[in-house]
Amino acid sequence: MTQDILRLNAVSKNFIVDDRKVEALSGIDLTLRPGQFTALVGASGCGKSTLLRLIAGLDVPDSGQILLEGTPIHGPSRACGLIFQDHRLLPWLSVTQNIELALAGTKHSAQERRALALASLDLVGLTDFARAFPRQLSGGMAQRVALARGFVNRPRLLLLDEPFSALDSLTRARLQTELLRIWAHEGTSMLLVTHDVEEAVLLADRVIVLAANPGRINATLDIDLARPRLRSSAELAAVKAKILHWLDDFAAAA
Amino acid sequence: MSARRWHDTRLGTLGLGLAFPAALALVWQAAAAKGIIDPNIWASPWRVALAVATQVQDAQFWADLGASLWRDAQGTALGILFGVAGGLALGRSALAREYFAPTLDAAKAVPLFTWVPLLSVWVGSGEAGKVAFIALAAAIPVLFNTAEGVRSLEPRHLELTRLYHLEFVTRFRRVVLPGAAPGILRGVHQALLYGWLATIGAEFLFEAGNGIGTNIMGARELYALDLVIADMLAIGLIGVAFDLGFGRVERSLLRWREDHRA
Numbered sequence: 068m069t070q071d072i073l074r075l076n077a078v079s080k081n082f083i084v085d086d087r088k089v090e091a092l093s094g095i096d097l098t099l100r101p102g103q104f105t106a107l108v109g110a111s112g113c114g115k116s117t118l119l120r121l122i123a124g125l126d127v128p129d130s131g132q133i134l135l136e137g138t139p140i141h142g143p144s145r146a147c148g149l150i151f152q153d154h155r156l157l158p159w160l161s162v163t164q165n166i167e168l169a170l171a172g173t174k175h176s177a178q179e180r181r182a183l184a185l186a187s188l189d190l191v192g193l194t195d196f197a198r199a200f201p202r203q204l205s206g207g208m209a210q211r212v213a214l215a216r217g218f219v220n221r222p223r224l225l226l227l228d229e230p231f232s233a234l235d236s237l238t239r240a241r242l243q244t245e246l247l248r249i250w251a252h253e254g255t256s257m258l259l260v261t262h263d264v265e266e267a268v269l270l271a272d273r274v275i276v277l278a279a280n281p282g283r284i285n286a287t288l289d290i291d292l293a294r295p296r297l298r299s300s301a302e303l304a305a306v307k308a309k310i311l312h313w314l315d316d317f318a319a320a321a
Numbered sequence: 322m323s324a325r326r327w328h329d330t331r332l333g334t335l336g337l338g339l340a341f342p343a344a345l346a347l348v349w350q351a352a353a354a355k356g357i358i359d360p361n362i363w364a365s366p367w368r369v370a371l372a373v374a375t376q377v378q379d380a381q382f383w384a385d386l387g388a389s390l391w392r393d394a395q396g397t398a399l400g401i402l403f404g405v406a407g408g409l410a411l412g413r414s415a416l417a418r419e420y421f422a423p424t425l426d427a428a429k430a431v432p433l434f435t436w437v438p439l440l441s442v443w444v445g446s447g448e449a450g451k452v453a454f455i456a457l458a459a460a461i462p463v464l465f466n467t468a469e470g471v472r473s474l475e476p477r478h479l480e481l482t483r484l485y486h487l488e489f490v491t492r493f494r495r496v497v498l499p500g501a502a503p504g505i506l507r508g509v510h511q512a513l514l515y516g517w518l519a520t521i522g523a524e525f526l527f528e529a530g531n532g533i534g535t536n537i538m539g540a541r542e543l544y545a546l547d548l549v550i551a552d553m554l555a556i557g558l559i560g561v562a563f564d565l566g567f568g569r570v571e572r573s574l575l576r577w578r579e580d581h582r583a
Contacts, residue, residue: 125483143484157478159499159577168495172486200577 070137072224072256073099073122078131079281080117090281091117095131097275097284099224104250104257106267106274108310110318114282115260119228122258123149136223145173148222152229154209156201156216162188163197166216173220187219188212190249207238214246218253227259231266240298243270247294264314268307269296276310278317286313364547372547373554385536386555389520392448392532396455396523397516401509404460408467408508412501418468425464433458433519437526448530451523458519462511470504471497503578506571513563521556 075097082089091114099105107115120126122133124143133140135147143149148169156165166184175183188194191211201209210230217225227246231239247270250257261267267274271290278285288310292302328337346366352358353365360368376382410417411425436457444453478500482492498505524534533552540548 123484125480143486145486149484151477153477155477155481157481157496157500159502160495164495168481168487169485171491171495172488202577202579 070101071098071134072101072103072136073097073258074132074134074137075122076132076134078118078121078128078133080114080121080126080128092121092128093281093283095282095284099256099258101223101256102254103273104259104271106259106261106271107277108261108264108267108274108314109277109282110279110314111262113277113279115277116228118277118282119149119226119258119260122224123147123226125149145220146223148217148220148225150213150217150225150227150230152232154201154206154213156209156212158201161198161200162193162204162212165201165212166219169216169219183219184215187215190218190252191215191245205238207234207242210234210242211245214242214249218249218255221253222255224256224258227257229261230259232261232263239266246270264307264310265298265303268292268303268310269298274310276313276317278320285317361544362546364550368547369550369554372545372551376548376551376555382533382536382552382555385531385533388531389524389533390559392451392523393455393516393520396452396520397459397512399452399456400459400461400516401463401512403456404463404508404512405467405505407460408464408505409471409497409501411464411468412471412474413497429461429465433461434522434526437523441527446528451520451527451530454523454527455516455519458522459512459516462515463505463508466504466508466511467501468504470501470507473504474500503575506574510564510567510571513567514560517556517560517563 075095078092078095078097079090080092082091095118107118109115117126121128122135122140124140124147135144140147156162157168160168163181163184166187167180170180170183173180185194185197188197191214193208193211193215196204196208196212201212204212210233213230217227231242234242243266249255257270259267259270268290274288274290275284276286276288277283288306290306292300292306296303326333328334349358349363350366353360353363353367364372411421412418433454437454440450440453440457444450474497478496481487482496487496520532521534521537524530524532525538529535529538533556537549537552540546540552
């Protein structure tokens with residue numbers, strides 16, 4: 068039996084807004100198996116980004132427990148990477164330096180860091196831009212560099228917070244394919260937050276649907292469609308319609 | 322796309338910039354030649370040109386210029402050092418800000434030259450006082466601009482330092498310093514100009530010693546206004562050199578801010 072990569076037990080998080088307590092997340096139970104691609108979908112305001120920040124160790128839950136590979140988390144961990152909605156590259160560092168930053172606290176020597184960064188850049192096909200500054204890149208290229216940075220220290224779990232939502236649809240489709248290729252290559256466990264149901268169904272082994280107020284898990288669906296999946300296939304459209312229908316129902320019930 | 326007009330070219334800009342002083346010199350020279358103004362009080366451009374030639378050959382002039390530049394370098398370097406250190410602390414720590422900022426803002430409103438009597442007593446009216454005065458003049462713009470630069474760091478960028486477990490040195494070298502660099506460099510740029518002005522001011526206001534300011538005072542005693550103007554030209558030229566030179570340094574260090582698509 069393999070160990071779960073991630074386990075959440077009754078995780079809750081509140082925010083104080085205008086002196087009033089707002090329940091952002093309530094009683095989230097979640098288990099991710101190693102190598103699995105999981106997608107979290109839900110309307111905006113359902114706390115999906117909050118959940119990701121908790122798992123990344125950037126915020127602390129008010130109650131409940133988050134176990135990464137069986138160990139309770141205390142702050143950000145190298146075993147768990149995070150890719151933001153904005154590329155979040157430092158504008159004053161070159162592409163290579165930005166990727167190296169993710170290795171800054173590791174035992175690798177400067178040469179090893181450089182080599183790992185370039186290898187990761189190769190993974191996303193941007194070796195020609197190693198010395199460029201972020202401002203010289205298009206949005207899609209910058210997000211690919213962010214992917215390279217996310218993968219460079221070989222996290223066992225990679226969290227993706229709507230990483231493609233700011234991109235045009237063509238670039239988004241290209242990067243989705245690219246992400247699947249890297250996932251197949253690296254075997255990293257993935258947890259993708261998205262509001263794009265088609266993206267979730269296209270990429271994930273399992274889709275978890277969140278409802279809002281308070282954010283909670285409302286449904287879980289295993290996607291058994293064979294890979295590579297076709298965006299235009301009827302099966303995919305059927306699954307997508309089902310999830311969209313659920314989301315509509317939750318919205319109506321809320 | 323659009324053709325550059327003649328005054329947008331480098332040579333055109335330079336010519337246009339020099340046109341006004343050239344016209345002024347011509348009118349001045351003509352007025353002096355016609356006897357409209359007293360050339361002993363209003364040194365004519367031609368006499369100023371001769372004075373420049375005199376100064377260039379005068380060892381005392383070069384010694385004074387060197388003394389001023391050395392004084393300026395010491396004071397400005399000290400000021401930048403304290404300014405950057407203080408600005409970083411002020412920008413990074415909300416506590417330091419709340420504690421010191423009101424005092425500093427109030428102190429900023431006090432004209433710099435009013436410090437001269439105090440500094441003369443505290444540090445001495447000789448070399449040390451002058452350097453301290455220059456340091457003070459240089460530190461103020463660096464302090465405020467550095468603090469502003471650090472405060473302008475974006476939380477989303479600082480969050481990366483947590484995500485990647487960056488230790489203090491890396492955090493400073495890779496995130497805080499370069500992120501605050503536009504502010505720091507803006508401050509240093511101003512410090513170079515303020516420091517140079519303060520150098521000449523200190524030479525006027527503190528105990529007489531060497532330096533280009535003292536050189537001017539000496540020329541005034543002799544009523545050699547042409548030499549005074551020649552010295553002024555030298556001071557201005559050095560100021561312009563600092564301004565243009567550091568502008569280049571600034572642009573090259575902040576290359577990452579330039580927009581050009583690959």
